[in-house]
Amino acid sequence: MASMRDSMDRRMFLRVGFSSLGTAMVMSGASLAQEAAAPVCRTLGRTGLKVNIVGFGSLNTSEPAVFQAAFDRGVNWVDTARVYMDGRNERMVGEALKGYRDKVYVSTKVAPGSLEEMELSVKESLEALGVDYVDLLQLHHIKTKDEVFNKDYRAFFARLRKEGKTKFTGVSSHSNEVEVLDAVASDPEKFWDTVMLPYNFKSPPATKASIERAAKAGVGVIAMKTQAGGYATKELGDISPHQAALKYVVRDPNVSFAVPGMTNLKQVEEGVAVMRMQFTRADLDILERYGKAIAPYYCHRCGVCRPTCPAGVDIPEINRGLMYAEGYRDMALARSTYRDLPSAVSASACGDCAVCTARCPNGLDVAERMQRARTLFG
Numbered sequence: 001m002a003s004m005r006d007s008m009d010r011r012m013f014l015r016v017g018f019s020s021l022g023t024a025m026v027m028s029g030a031s032l033a034q035e036a037a038a039p040v041c042r043t044l045g046r047t048g049l050k051v052n053i054v055g056f057g058s059l060n061t062s063e064p065a066v067f068q069a070a071f072d073r074g075v076n077w078v079d080t081a082r083v084y085m086d087g088r089n090e091r092m093v094g095e096a097l098k099g100y101r102d103k104v105y106v107s108t109k110v111a112p113g114s115l116e117e118m119e120l121s122v123k124e125s126l127e128a129l130g131v132d133y134v135d136l137l138q139l140h141h142i143k144t145k146d147e148v149f150n151k152d153y154r155a156f157f158a159r160l161r162k163e164g165k166t167k168f169t170g171v172s173s174h175s176n177e178v179e180v181l182d183a184v185a186s187d188p189e190k191f192w193d194t195v196m197l198p199y200n201f202k203s204p205p206a207t208k209a210s211i212e213r214a215a216k217a218g219v220g221v222i223a224m225k226t227q228a229g230g231y232a233t234k235e236l237g238d239i240s241p242h243q244a245a246l247k248y249v250v251r252d253p254n255v256s257f258a259v260p261g262m263t264n265l266k267q268v269e270e271g272v273a274v275m276r277m278q279f280t281r282a283d284l285d286i287l288e289r290y291g292k293a294i295a296p297y298y299c300h301r302c303g304v305c306r307p308t309c310p311a312g313v314d315i316p317e318i319n320r321g322l323m324y325a326e327g328y329r330d331m332a333l334a335r336s337t338y339r340d341l342p343s344a345v346s347a348s349a350c351g352d353c354a355v356c357t358a359r360c361p362n363g364l365d366v367a368e369r370m371q372r373a374r375t376l377f378g
Contacts, residue, residue, distance in 0.1 A: 002231045012025055019368030039253045040074070040275045044256045045220030047168045047193050048150035049105060049135065051077050053250045054271050057224060057259035058089055060330045067096035069265055071104055073272040079196070079259045079327070081140060082121045082131075085332075089204035090128035097130065106131065109140035109172055111222070112147065118156055136194060137166035145183035154191055175301050175316055185210075185217040199226035199255065199286045201248045202300060208252070208311060215254035223258040225289045230261075234246045234295040234344030241290035261328075297326060297369070300362055309358040314345040315366060318373050325376055338377040347373035 012038045028299060044051050054158035055077035056070050065310060067078060106129065110121045126132065127143065137160060139153055147153065148171065157169045170192050173180040177197040184192045195214060200208060200223075211221050226249045227242055231238035249258045262268045291298075299319030307313060338346065347370045350356065 007133070009096070021056045027320050033105055033121045042095075042235040042253075042256050045215070046218040047136075047189070047195060047220055048321075049168075049220075051105065051257045052275060053255075054246070054275050055079060055222070055257045057083055057261040058093055059261050060328060060333060061089070061092070061261065061263050064096035065091065066262060066264060068100065070262060070268045070272065071096075073268065075268075075272065076103060077105045077107070077257060077259070079107045081222075082125050082128075083109070083111060083140070084085065085251060087124065087128060090125055092281060094130040101131065105135040105168075107136035107138060108134050111151075112142065112153065113139045115156060116151070122160060122296045126165065132276045133164055134166050136170055137196070138170040138196060139192075140172050140173045142173055142180060145188050147171075148180060148183040148187065148192065157191075168193040170196065170267075171197040174198060174225075174226075174320060177305065180205050181210045181214050181219075181221075185214040186221050190218065192218035192219070192285055194256075196222040196224055196259070198301065199223040199249055199252075199258075200226050200228040202228045202291060202298060203243055204300065204302065210251070212254045215256075219254045221254060223255045226258045226260050227327075228291075229294060229298055230325045231294050231298070232329075233290065235293040236286065236289055239272075239286060240246040241286050243274055243277070244279075246271060246284045247277055247279045247283055249288060250265070251272060251341055295363065297322070297364070299360075299369075300321065302361065304361045305358050305364075305366060309350065309366075311349045312345055313347065313350050313370065314341055315343055315358060315360075315370070317345075318347050318371060320371060321377065322373055331376075335377060338373065347371075347377070358360045 005057050011191070029331060041052050043049065046363065052074055056075050056079065057068060058067070058078060059079045061067065078093055080090050082090060084090070108125045108129065110125070112116050139157070142148065160166050161169060171180060171184065173195065181195050181197060184195050199211065204303040214221055227245050230242065246260055247259060249255060260271050262271055292357070299316055301316040301320065303316055305315045321334045323353065324330050324337055343349070350370050351374060356368040358367055
């Protein structure tokens with residue numbers, strides 16, 4: 001372990017942010033006092049895999065040694081995707097897995113597309129990771145139940161499973177996740193084994209209820225975006241809200257595990273420590289204060305604003321790009337997220353409006369947010 005630390009760049013030990021880990025719950029004082037420490041390990045739905053409740057989201061990790069530090073501390077799941085860092089992320093994960101493949105489960109993602117595009121994507125993923133198979137292959141960033149039941153996607157994933165290129169199949173969703181999760185849970189064929197979705201202390205009750213339904217149906221639920229953007233705030237002084245945010249998520253017994261992003265050793269140590277921590281009244285107070293601090297710019301992605309915009313601007317997706325820029329502080333990811341939007345639904349489509357009629361039920365100033373996007377992304 002000492003040699004691993006020596007190989008790390010010094011700046012990794014100096015960074016403080018907990019950039020992609022995220023939450024509010026209403027609890028009585030009695031239930032808070034009685035809350036038991038979260039268990040270390042849970043079963044990933046009907047897959048039967050035993051996974052520690054804190055996994056590793058690799059979205060913006062840039063050093064193999066950070067992954068290995070997490071593996072040495074008991075993290076036994078790493079999640080990546082072909083699109084992360086234009087493929088560099090999978091290569092980095094593959095480097096980190098050397099000597100750990102028999103101890104760590106691996107998941108990656110393939111974006112919906114033509115059969116040829118998806119075939120090439122999976123081939124490149126396995127080559128970059130340096131493995132013959134992954135434990136979980138996910139259909140990435142889907143938004144509708146129609147995608148959940150798409151026969152072509154199912155046939156493609158079923159073939160990969162038969163060929164031994166993946167053990168299990170799942171989907172990931174960044175928007176309209178309740179519809180997606182409910183579709184997977186109600187599927188009589190039980191085709192998809194898991195769903196990865198945003199879940200944090202700002203998530204609405206509908207999301208929590210959908211997660212419970214899915215868990216009861218045997219679906220493995222993987223929580224991402226657990227840190228509600230991971231914003232740096234001055235309102236809490238030297239107190240970090242990020243352990244409290246992660247504790248909120250993993251204390252939900254219907255969540256199989258969470259995949260917070262960890263970019264340095266400090267974040268690894270904070271994340272791993274959560275495995276055996278209680279969620280306390282102090283955590284609740286911290287999250288209430290943090291929630292108020294990020295209210296002017298945190299988007300809940302509920303989609304209520306969409307029909308209120310006459311130009312049809314994809315306000316939640318634009319706000320996701322802003323979160324990557326302002327919370328994650330990853331401008332490359334922010335720009336690529338925004339660039340993937342068709343120009344007709346980007347912030348440029350609302351530039352000529354004299355008055356913004358779009359309305360957010362949570363109080364976001366939509367006009368200000370869209371202007372911020374045009375300034376940042378052009």
